[in-house]
Amino acid sequence: MSSDRTTHHSPELLLAIDCGTQSVRALVFDRQGQLKARSQVSLEGYFSDQSGWVEQHGRYFWDSLCRACQKLWQQGIQPEQLAGVALTTQRATVIPVDQQGEPIRPAITWMDKREATDTPRLSFWWRAAFKFAGVSGTVKQFMRDAEINWLNQHQPDVMAKTHKFLLLSGYLNYQLSGEFKDSVGAQVGYLPFDYKTHHWAKPSSWKWQACPVKPEHLPELVAVSETLGHITEAAHQQTGLPKGLTIVAAAADKACETLGCGAIKSHQGQISYGTTATFNTLSKHYIEPLRYLPPYPAALPGHYTCEYQIYRGYWMVSWFKQQFAHKEVQQAESSEYSTEQLLDQQAAKIKPGADGLMLQPYWSPGVRYPGPEARGAIIGFNDSHTRAHIYRALLEGISFGLYQGKLKMQKRSGQTIRELFVSGGGAQSQTALQITADVFNLPVKLPHTFETSGLGAAINLAVNRGIYPDHPSAVNVMCHVKQEILPIAENVALYKKMHRNVYQKLYRRLSPLYRQLSELFSRQ
Template identity: 65%
Template sequence: MLQSKYNKQSSAVSDLNSAAQFLIIDCGTQSVRALIFDRHGTLIAKSQVPLEGYFSDQPGWVEHHAHYFWDSLCRACQKLWSLPGVERTNIVGMTVTTQRATIICVDKNGEPQRPAITWMDQRTATKLPTIKWWWRLAFKVAGVKQTVTQFMENAEINWLWQHQPDIVQRSEKILLLSGYLNHQLTAQFKDSIGSQVGYLPFDYKRHRWAKKSDWKWQACPFLPKHLPELVSVGGQIGEVTASAAEQTGIPTGLPVIAAAADKACETLGCGALAKHQGQISYGTTATFNILSPKYIEPIRYLPAYPAAVPNFYTCEYQIYRGYWMVSWFKQQFAHKEFLEARETDTSTEALLDNLAMKVPAGSDGLILQPYWSPGVRYPGPEARGAIIGFNDGHTKAHMYRALIEGIAYGLCNGKEKMEKRSGRRVTELFVSGGGAQSETALQVTADIFDLPVLLPHTHETSGLGAAINVAVGLGVFDTYSDAVDSMCHVSRRVEPNPQNVPLYRKLYRQIYRKLYPRLAPFYRIIKNLD
């Protein structure tokens, strides 16, 4: 069943017995993690290297030296091998799951030609390509002309053609971070279908590069040579090369399997496969997701992304800066808690969470709209954040709880939109990501959604979802349902507080849902002042 040299040499692979383990590289925004899971979903070992050194040469730019991602991966792996319980001979396969929409230009040897442009980067192109007249007419009739224009402005390839055309011309490939790391491991210019999230000429409905007649080739004009070969989720991208093995300590010849992007893997790692289940990721970008066998745009003209299950879609509603706002709040308002946390060997987040738990539901009328960054279609490019309802009794703790409630309100709004478009009703909710470690966030989410919240047995749900891709891809399990039954477990169930639900329902329906339509005209005026 398994074809690599390493597979033939390893009894663990040939037997596919209970000792089989899976190596996962999870490269997020804040860290690179090397993880080992077994076939029961147990996290055997974890090594983590923080990602620092993001830099901005201009306001709004967020770049990183591409080699740093690979160097951090190597460091994480080398630290892993000395941890208790780690036996390299038990590892039967590996995969990579990464942050989405981070772009790296490389030459024919995979050497970066410029720093990576990360997903947080907000630069825009001012010299836009021309789209054929019939497409322009169609977009105008459909009422999405501004959406398409914003798509072109945000597409990194258009900025590169405008400002650094020589780099575009000499680049052999323009890869997502996942494709870059896959090449570093295997020397193959291949990437997973499940990782294709970004400003690319990708057909999200058919899970392939768009046809040459598709408008996306005109809107983001990659050269055909720039794009990697796509591999289905669960397919084999290649094998670990001798060079990569020397740098990482990963066994030479270990099969590298195609996983999906981090958010899609989180949904799978929670086990949220059923129609009645939704999943929230409280990460740097906060999202509400459902898995669907049908292509359903979460908001009209915004695509459903490839799922971590082959031929499925992740229908996703985003709050772009999501739990990044926790970091923002810490930097701006939590200096006292930061110092106290350092002295007491705890975290600033834990201290803030304790304060927020003492504030009543609804934050005594303080309501936050969490659009700290604009969206492509909803909220629109004019969007801003807002906090309303202040009085002299409000404290820092009220603001922090209002922030948590505001993100939950926003995702609840996304759930309603998703249910309307899909015809499905979500009655059970998984919550994962860094924010899921907050007791306040879990209870607030249950209360605002008025649904039971299920907490997975591990915080490393994106890594677990990627491990499921390896397990099914290598035939350890026949189906994704079988793998989820064996590897995904619920550690806790948080029920809504019936005393809080009516208050949140009133605040959400009578105030929160009306905030953006009422404030949008003022946001447009502010935007024109920029």
């Protein structure tokens, strides 16, 4: 696959389009990684026809992307200044389309919780192998979660009309390029993708049985940082992007975020405090962060992203705000501070440990870890606790959960994490940053821009266009540390005891009760 590289350095502005859960952002960086222009279009109106469903119209994503691009020209950016464009998106949002690339039904987003009840029956040999390995339950959950199986069961007419089964990244790349292509780095979802070889699975793989879709119904995969296509006349008319502008394959938002932080060495860890909170490290080798959980494709070509997730991570801040922070919401309306800033100020006044209050952050369980039966918990209440204590315990609980992931990854990889980068919306909380430094007992490095996912995509673009010879060279120039937060020894000692003596024991003690609750109260 040609990279369509060029050796001359003009024009040099780099456009990254970041389609997240809450907004689409068009971001223009210079070759030093400095953000020169930013436009944002909020994504609203996710809808649920039934409990647990979370859908969105595919066209809405595309129209929002077009609006975000058009707003750039109002900020003085000239289209001819752009060296190219790279796209990064939310993961695991799927859109079936027809031959013209038009969605046949609304997108099923990554937040959707529907499950298929009529799943494919694997061959005897695969069933025996999974039973022997002790992962039959995990494989069954994979098949229940696969959108393809739900559609085959409930909307076979949709599957019959489907020309291509695309992730959101593939759909938007088609709208831009007119070609059914997607980046290897974007393949995170319930699809027959081989995470070890970074190709569609071999014909003999069990995944084709578990996700019964024909190979011709999937897009062509393009390696990260290679040329994916060029802006079409139709896309030019709708976005204002120059016709023929090079489109470069980037990666999914979390992978780009790690690259945009500059965390590309094996001893470096990266925390994303987003809707899903994650702890990530990169590896040249295929290392499963948890047993039978594959590493995802990295935004650094030829590498893997080992990721530990807290599925509802910093979504819990929004949950807390909606349920308990009505006073702060009203105060924010008449002050210069946001609701989150007001809550952060209150949490900062609470001593580390929240006076013995501890939170287990499994508001939404994982399939593999901690397990599908898991629920959240807050323990240690007494009559002195306030909302501020609960909020601080929430921030500490997320950090404890991610620290647990770090320990598991170090054990599996044999690598010790010595540097820690933090990004995402939650990284704007100074209290959260200090808690993270203290729980991990590592200096926390805050990147110079909050748009690290977009910066990661821009780095892929810069290498493709020949501005830098390789990714380490680009990272060295384009990634900068804005602030470093040092751990406080007294807090480190307290958090170490809390983690060892309480947090590590919580799930084991509570999981039998979680199972009983799951039997009594179905989440269907």
